[in-house]
Amino acid sequence: MMKNLYNGFIRIHVLYHATEEQICGIDIIRELKRHGYTVSPGTIYPILHKMNQDRLLTNHNEIVNGKRRIYYRATPQGKNVLEQAREKIKELYDEVILNE
Amino acid sequence: MMKNLYNGFIRIHVLYHATEEQICGIDIIRELKRHGYTVSPGTIYPILHKMNQDRLLTNHNEIVNGKRRIYYRATPQGKNVLEQAREKIKELYDEVILNE
DNA sequence: CATCATAATATCGAAATTCGATATCGGATT
DNA sequence: AATCCGATATCGAATTTCGATATTATGATG
Numbered sequence: 389m390m391k392n393l394y395n396g397f398i399r400i401h402v403l404y405h406a407t408e409e410q411i412c413g414i415d416i417i418r419e420l421k422r423h424g425y426t427v428s429p430g431t432i433y434p435i436l437h438k439m440n441q442d443r444l445l446t447n448h449n450e451i452v453n454g455k456r457r458i459y460y461r462a463t464p465q466g467k468n469v470l471e472q473a474r475e476k477i478k479e480l481y482d483e484v485i486l487n488e
Numbered sequence: 489m490m491k492n493l494y495n496g497f498i499r500i501h502v503l504y505h506a507t508e509e510q511i512c513g514i515d516i517i518r519e520l521k522r523h524g525y526t527v528s529p530g531t532i533y534p535i536l537h538k539m540n541q542d543r544l545l546t547n548h549n550e551i552v553n554g555k556r557r558i559y560y561r562a563t564p565q566g567k568n569v570l571e572q573a574r575e576k577i578k579e580l581y582d583e584v585i586l587n588e
Numbered sequence: 589c590a591t592c593a594t595a596a597t598a599t600c601g602a603a604a605t606t607c608g609a610t611a612t613c614g615g616a617t618t
Numbered sequence: 619a620a621t622c623c624g625a626t627a628t629c630g631a632a633t634t635t636c637g638a639t640a641t642t643a644t645g646a647t648g
Contacts, residue, residue: 395495530638
């Protein structure tokens with residue numbers, strides 16, 4: 389049950405990083421691991437595809453070290469969704485952390 | 489897509505309130521509305537049942553104003569899950585809010 | 589004591605999502 | 619052109635989602 393407590397968290401992390409810099413699937417898996425989330429390729433790629441399809445992320449190909457990578461960046465719409473998410477995070481924080 | 493960004497947030501709010509006081513479905517719908525989340529009965533009751541079944545919440549009946557209410561409180565396990573969630577929230581906050 | 593009104597909860601079920609497992613792709617090296 | 623391997627794509631059974639709808643339980647009414 390409590391696995392999917394954090395699905396939204398993961399998406400927000402992705403959106404945030406895609407705002408700061410261009411990211412690819414492998415980068416994100418590593419980045420999320422740093423945050424304590426272990427996500428497999430079968431998890432992250434469908435997320436990226438969905439967010440791309442929903443116009444929250446754009447993508448372009450690059451060759452790095454002889455390997456093809458698909459880099460993603462947040463679109464204006466993606467940034468907008470992130471901004472809304474920030475409000476929700478602040479509120480959750482105020483309620484659950486500051487009142488503890 | 490972005491509706492289910494906040495599913496986890498809603499569950500955490502529920503868990504938090506169930507730690508502070510006893511809550512019933514109707515209370516939660518009102519409380520979540522206060523936080524900007526509009527959830528219907530068809531959404532909240534399955535959530536409560538699931539969390540109850542997963543031993544994060546206990547329940548007991550009460551008659552209030554001639555109506556039966558099922559009140560929920562967080563179990564020790566539920567409080568534990570909330571505690572873990574707090575860590576994740578802090579981390580998300582540090583990353584997404586403080587670095588903005 | 590039936591019946592109604594209503595607050596609160598329960599259930600349904602088609603559609604969407606989840607994610608580990610597995611397959612595929614594409615460039616480099618030899 | 620064969621092979622390797624980092625990176626991405628796909629599969630699909632199981633689970634989740636949530637608006638719509640039904641049911642329940644209690645007090646009030648006649």
